[in-house]
Amino acid sequence: MSGTSQLQTVLDHIDADFDNSLERLFALLRIKSISADPAFAADCKVAADHLAADIATLKFAAEVRPTAGHPAIVAKSNGNTGSRPHVLFYGHYDVQPVDPLDLWTRPPFEPVVTTHADGRKIIVARGAEDDKGQLMTFVEACRAWMSVAGSLPLDVTILIEGEEEVGSKNFVPFLEQNKKDLAADFALVCDTGMWDPNTPAITTSLRGLIYEEVVIKAANRDLHSGIFGGGAQNPIRVLTRILGGLHDDNGRIALPGFYDGVKELPADIRAQWAKLDLTPDRFLKPIGLSLPAGEKDRLLIEQVLSRPACDINGIVGGYTGEGSKTVIPAQASAKVSFRLVEGQEPDKVRAAFRAFVKQRVPADCSVEFLDHAGAPAIALDWKMKPLAAAKQALTDEWNKETLLIGCGASIPIVADFKTTLGLDTVLVGFGLEDDNIHSPNEKYDLKSFHKGIRSWARILAALAEAPR
Amino acid sequence: MSGTSQLQTVLDHIDADFDNSLERLFALLRIKSISADPAFAADCKVAADHLAADIATLKFAAEVRPTAGHPAIVAKSNGNTGSRPHVLFYGHYDVQPVDPLDLWTRPPFEPVVTTHADGRKIIVARGAEDDKGQLMTFVEACRAWMSVAGSLPLDVTILIEGEEEVGSKNFVPFLEQNKKDLAADFALVCDTGMWDPNTPAITTSLRGLIYEEVVIKAANRDLHSGIFGGGAQNPIRVLTRILGGLHDDNGRIALPGFYDGVKELPADIRAQWAKLDLTPDRFLKPIGLSLPAGEKDRLLIEQVLSRPACDINGIVGGYTGEGSKTVIPAQASAKVSFRLVEGQEPDKVRAAFRAFVKQRVPADCSVEFLDHAGAPAIALDWKMKPLAAAKQALTDEWNKETLLIGCGASIPIVADFKTTLGLDTVLVGFGLEDDNIHSPNEKYDLKSFHKGIRSWARILAALAEAPR
Numbered sequence: 001m002s003g004t005s006q007l008q009t010v011l012d013h014i015d016a017d018f019d020n021s022l023e024r025l026f027a028l029l030r031i032k033s034i035s036a037d038p039a040f041a042a043d044c045k046v047a048a049d050h051l052a053a054d055i056a057t058l059k060f061a062a063e064v065r066p067t068a069g070h071p072a073i074v075a076k077s078n079g080n081t082g083s084r085p086h087v088l089f090y091g092h093y094d095v096q097p098v099d100p101l102d103l104w105t106r107p108p109f110e111p112v113v114t115t116h117a118d119g120r121k122i123i124v125a126r127g128a129e130d131d132k133g134q135l136m137t138f139v140e141a142c143r144a145w146m147s148v149a150g151s152l153p154l155d156v157t158i159l160i161e162g163e164e165e166v167g168s169k170n171f172v173p174f175l176e177q178n179k180k181d182l183a184a185d186f187a188l189v190c191d192t193g194m195w196d197p198n199t200p201a202i203t204t205s206l207r208g209l210i211y212e213e214v215v216i217k218a219a220n221r222d223l224h225s226g227i228f229g230g231g232a233q234n235p236i237r238v239l240t241r242i243l244g245g246l247h248d249d250n251g252r253i254a255l256p257g258f259y260d261g262v263k264e265l266p267a268d269i270r271a272q273w274a275k276l277d278l279t280p281d282r283f284l285k286p287i288g289l290s291l292p293a294g295e296k297d298r299l300l301i302e303q304v305l306s307r308p309a310c311d312i313n314g315i316v317g318g319y320t321g322e323g324s325k326t327v328i329p330a331q332a333s334a335k336v337s338f339r340l341v342e343g344q345e346p347d348k349v350r351a352a353f354r355a356f357v358k359q360r361v362p363a364d365c366s367v368e369f370l371d372h373a374g375a376p377a378i379a380l381d382w383k384m385k386p387l388a389a390a391k392q393a394l395t396d397e398w399n400k401e402t403l404l405i406g407c408g409a410s411i412p413i414v415a416d417f418k419t420t421l422g423l424d425t426v427l428v429g430f431g432l433e434d435d436n437i438h439s440p441n442e443k444y445d446l447k448s449f450h451k452g453i454r455s456w457a458r459i460l461a462a463l464a465e466a467p468r
Numbered sequence: 469m470s471g472t473s474q475l476q477t478v479l480d481h482i483d484a485d486f487d488n489s490l491e492r493l494f495a496l497l498r499i500k501s502i503s504a505d506p507a508f509a510a511d512c513k514v515a516a517d518h519l520a521a522d523i524a525t526l527k528f529a530a531e532v533r534p535t536a537g538h539p540a541i542v543a544k545s546n547g548n549t550g551s552r553p554h555v556l557f558y559g560h561y562d563v564q565p566v567d568p569l570d571l572w573t574r575p576p577f578e579p580v581v582t583t584h585a586d587g588r589k590i591i592v593a594r595g596a597e598d599d600k601g602q603l604m605t606f607v608e609a610c611r612a613w614m615s616v617a618g619s620l621p622l623d624v625t626i627l628i629e630g631e632e633e634v635g636s637k638n639f640v641p642f643l644e645q646n647k648k649d650l651a652a653d654f655a656l657v658c659d660t661g662m663w664d665p666n667t668p669a670i671t672t673s674l675r676g677l678i679y680e681e682v683v684i685k686a687a688n689r690d691l692h693s694g695i696f697g698g699g700a701q702n703p704i705r706v707l708t709r710i711l712g713g714l715h716d717d718n719g720r721i722a723l724p725g726f727y728d729g730v731k732e733l734p735a736d737i738r739a740q741w742a743k744l745d746l747t748p749d750r751f752l753k754p755i756g757l758s759l760p761a762g763e764k765d766r767l768l769i770e771q772v773l774s775r776p777a778c779d780i781n782g783i784v785g786g787y788t789g790e791g792s793k794t795v796i797p798a799q800a801s802a803k804v805s806f807r808l809v810e811g812q813e814p815d816k817v818r819a820a821f822r823a824f825v826k827q828r829v830p831a832d833c834s835v836e837f838l839d840h841a842g843a844p845a846i847a848l849d850w851k852m853k854p855l856a857a858a859k860q861a862l863t864d865e866w867n868k869e870t871l872l873i874g875c876g877a878s879i880p881i882v883a884d885f886k887t888t889l890g891l892d893t894v895l896v897g898f899g900l901e902d903d904n905i906h907s908p909n910e911k912y913d914l915k916s917f918h919k920g921i922r923s924w925a926r927i928l929a930a931l932a933e934a935p936r
Contacts, residue, residue, distance in 0.1 A: 036793065096793060097787070100690075103689075209694070211792045213792075218756075220756030221908065221909075222568075223907065224906045225777075226677070226807065226875070226876050226878055227877055228772060229772065229778075230762040230763075230775055230776070230807060231760050233757055234779050236711075237715065237761075240707070240802075243708040245712060247709070284700060289701055290831075290832040292699050293705075294698040294699055303698040304695065304699040304700075308698070311697045311705070312705055313693060313704075313793060314786035314793070315704050315785050315786060318781050320784040320803075321565060324803060325633075325781060325782070325803075325906065326679070326779075326781060327781050327782070329781075329782075337792075337794060339698060362761070363758075364757045364758040372791060372792035408695050408697060408698070409693075410794075438692045438794060438795050439689050439692070440689065
């Protein structure tokens, strides 16, 4: 029985069953699976168990498997025979912390459908998009195929992890250990976005990431700034002086050798990108900004998609409560991350950053580094066969040409799939720029969720018939 | 009846009653009178009521009087006639916040006497020195005089406030309103230190202070650093770049005009100071440092006593919890203070700081300032007559020549007494450098408390007979 012949029935079923799809998503969104905070470790386990049980109802052999951190789920579809194309679908059930909580208009783990100011229906909750909403588009597409056809049009393994938001440190060993069970022809990842609310996109390049924490220690205790001020070194002064020097006056990153290996965009791609509407007016204005903050001689679209970047993601030291305290603290710390592009070596950038800091720490202060994450940039193979099939399926669903774009964010799993499992990855997602992922009031457009499910139903059919 | 003739009896009484003096101090130390945190406002009121009641037992007319903030205490001794010298004694019952609480070896509001590693007996609690222990040396000296002689050797008004640690913003209006009741010949303030554990000191110059909070706002919400990193401005980047430029490579403060009006130390004073043992080895080594952090061409003793300084007292922005979060925060803030010396105008320095910051904030970011405190530096009148009497009394008690020194910290009340009440101030205190004031494990040497009480008993007698 051909997948394509049944596709319309499947799509109709998705529309008819959509309220139930939404309720199943809500059940997942209610679980506080914050991977960064040890206080929520039990909730992560609950989320894994819940998802595995749900996927098992689709006649998948679904197992929650331990890792050195939060558990992962491996689920193999019933009809897997090895004679059909076999895809490995990846998502993550863990979510970002919710602070600052007071900026949420509703409790982050009590999902609702509300109406956006511009009339769009949106699902609001932590994880509504990243990645619970996105991964459920695939699960619900599988459910529709199972309901209508009793089987999937191709072999599917679903792999869902619980530590994506904390750098997936325990996931590569897990992939190695489960290599046999995860064999497939290629991977599908649903953790990226559309170009705009009406234009589907497949992401073909991803920036890499290194994420460092730096701790500067000065005196052996907090000091009174009246008694010691001017004479005793202040670790916040040391830290701000170092971090304040990470960018030069032209917005370039000042680490020696940082741009080594970074390639220029091909002229034709740059010309094409220059025509796209990722402009300050469209991209920065909605977030209250107007001036591109990156390298002065680059287009904004380059700054966020194809050029490396450095951000200080957090900083803390001394007295941060209400009012004043005349203290020189004993230590200060910051979290600093670098977005990398093809050609940059994460280890080299990390070493350059540490050397840059160490050279600037006074001899009587000390510095410690914590390595929170590291992944190289990815440039996908444009000639990958499934890409064309997925692209066409998306274009059919959205009735608009699918764009092949770069992504500024890192999805380290894509590199891990290549190096550990030998798999190329097709990145399809339905997120939008205003989804507030990692921020208060995260949302997912109801249309993204609905047409996302329909998109995957089409893609599954298209991939079943695509050349392998 | 002469004060001096009864002095030995008073000193003996102090020794005999010392355990009770200590218990009365402990009762005050148990009250959590943290002025900076609104959660402890009721405790501040309890502290004021407690102290007023205690002082009333010394036949003072003691009243708790409201201010626009935490209340103050005004207490006039029973025998005040106006025919004797009249001193206004000042202290403060409020204390600093206790964070980081986990660095305290004991609960900060459960005072104990313990033994320091070097054998000294010490009182450990928040406020043990600053300023509860210090102010109680005076109260207990008055108590001894009352017990032995039934009256004090001179007229005394005790004035105790509850907002010193938050900049005494409501205290100047209070002084204006209570001007008549606070008339005196000069003021005594017990909020300073000894030169070392065996050498008494009177502080004759004080650095001033301005304390600013600066808040940088960029995007209208937290952003994902993968999606926006490189293109959207990061307020921590802006803040660290600005704060990192506050000092130049020679440790000088880079605000234009900052050193205008700053006088050089007289050559003879500098020569005398150069011989004192405020050296890196003695002053910085105990706190785990070795390199003076101030202007490179200055002695360490100048850096902390007679030169202006700038410290970042707190900084916070973005994700500061465990692990990592790839966020570009919407805002970042810092608390920045400047220690000022004679000749610098606080308003001018504040304006220079704000201009320095504003010039460096990108056009699409905003900056807000909060003014937490401001006070000019003070240089006391060396020819003030009571100074010689107090100096001799201290020398008699400690059996060592009393030093006249500068103090790096600000005691804004000294300027306020001059401008509102027309009073000069004699600053006598028994704090030590290792008292950990404003830090975890604050302590006061038992010897400071005991001999502090004896010192004030002597000073009261000496001032009663000194030329007015």
